Amino acid sequence: MKSLPQPTDAGLLRDLDQLAQPRTSHPWARLNAISPYYTMFPLSFPLQVLRGARPDWVLDPFCGRGTTNYAARVLGFPTVGVDVNPIAAAIAQAKLVSATAEGVANRCRAILASGEPRDVPEGAFWQACFHPRTLQDICRLREALAGAEAEEDVLLRALVLGVLHGPRNKGLPSYLSNQMPRTYATKPDAAVRFWRRKGLEPVYVNVLDVIERRARYLLAHLPAKVPGHIRLADSRALAPEDFAMRFRYVITSPPYFGMKTYVSDHWLRNWFLGGPPHVDYASDPQLGRSSLPAFIEGLREVWTRVSQVCEPGALLVVRFGAIPSYEVDPVEVLRASLRGTPWKERRLSDAGSASNGRRQADQFQFVRSRAALEVDLYASLEEA
Ligand SMILES: C[S@@+](CC[C@H](N)C(=O)[O-])C[C@H]1O[C@@H](n2cnc3c(N)ncnc32)[C@H](O)[C@@H]1O
Known part of the structure; x- marks a missing residue:
């Protein structure tokens, strides 16, 4: 691939260590906090995955507020995000542009x-x-x-x-x-x-x-822009012809099973984006709405489609967990969704460790009756 951008700002390079800390309020991280969004992972997570990697295209097929895409920008990697929720797409789009x-x-x-x-x-x-x-x-x-x-x-x-x-x-x-x-x-x-x-x-x-x-x-400290875009789309329907590039890294976090109110809980933001002036439960086109088998099937569809737009040997990193009101084992669900896809599991680790920042599930108002497990699964795309 020809001349991919690198982080050129000396200040940003010097500050990467601080920026890769969980819950940083470092000036380079500010744009990432432009609007709240449910269940975002901390900027430190994709930064830690990508740091030291060779620059190449980064995809997040469940990009939410665009945390992965912003981490890619900080490091100078080109990036694409996809989300089915207009609120997520509007916030994530802001992570890839520049203005004073x-x-x-x-x-x-x-x-x-x-x-x-x-x-x-x-x-x-x-x-x-x-x-x-x-x-x-x-x-x-x-x-x-x-x-x-x-x-x-x-x-x-x-x-x-x-x-x-x-x-x-x-x-x-x-x-x-x-x-x-x-x-x-x-x-x-x-x-x-x-x-x-x-x-x-x-x-x-x-x-x-x-x-x-x-x-x-x-906007006081913006990293240089990188090539890429955010797409408002259902990742179960991604097609190779949608993308001119092939991805080397996929860092993502699907909705946890049962999480289905992304749009209705943000109904006022949805109204601002052109939605109705009332709560519209029907407009939550989320994977998490379906039955567990349908949810697993939906995830499998996404992993398969994503594999078709990645280069051989690509890395897939998935943060996944369970919300306390649903008695499901997130590891079993995730592994079931990867079965029959070309992704091969390489590593599984607990996402709640200090180095990765707090758990996404903690951002809910739920009282956690038991320690809900949140994991990071690493997989690679088998060479054809
Ligand atoms: C756990 S959140 C991702 C949060 C993201 N990591 C961040 O830091 O903001 C899961 C996202 O998946 C999106 N989503 C759910 N079903 C989808 C689908 N079929 N296609 C694309 N995105 C989907 C939701 O709208 C939500 O934004």
Whole structure:
């Protein structure tokens, strides 16, 4: 392969050790935190897998918020991510583009100065969630950023997703909504009941100020761009002709069996991306929704399809676990899904070790009644 990019920034190279630490808040890691997303793995995990590897194409067929893709960018490796969830794809796309904070703020300013939004949702939830003027501005951005492709627009869209809802703080506001969690959006009726009970009225939040502050923080240190893209698609239907490149590394984490509310738990972010102004459970096109045999079959389909776009000897690293409410053995499920595919298991390790960061399952509100196992499985693609 000809001249693949390498990390050229001396500062970034010097800081890789710190950056590969779990839970780092290092400046180079900031863009990775542009918006919360369920069950992301820490940046340290793909960084540790790829560090020292020879530069080549990196794929994540369940890319979520694009952590693998951002790690690839940090190291100068070209990369592709695929996710079926529009929220994940919109966040992950922002990990591969570059723009200045000033450029993003100017774009935001121009959109907010444009005419009235065509569509402003009405009803008890919307009145109580956002101040009317803040909601108007959010709707202007929603309409202007639908189908965003320009780099500043892609970043601005992900920035809005990140600040759309969250807790109210004492000083300058960080989020646009009335009091809400930042990781998931409360369902409308429950949110309204909560705000009424607590007497919480929405206050005016200046959208441009919030975006500008956040952009200055997140975009201060961006690694050089690498070739690649994020694809909004179902990985069970990937085809070799979809890709001009062949992949050397696949680092991924499928949904754990039973995890099926990625879109409905992010319903407000989904609305911002053009979805309906209510919770739409039917729009969760997730692998985790099906029965266990169908889930395993779906995973097997993905591993098979992925093998067809990889080069011989490619490395597949899968972080996988179980959520406590489902009594399944994740190792058995994962091994069953790999059976009959060209991937050969090489190594299995516990993902909960200090070097890999905390477990994804811990990010749920569930009380863990038993130690849910989370593992990293390494496999290689057998030479044909
Ligand atoms: C555990 S999360 C991955 C999180 C990711 N590692 C990160 O750091 O953000 C699993 C992802 O798989 C996606 N997914 C589920 N079924 C899919 C399918 N059939 N094709 C592509 N993506 C799918 C979900 O939308 C979710 O974003």
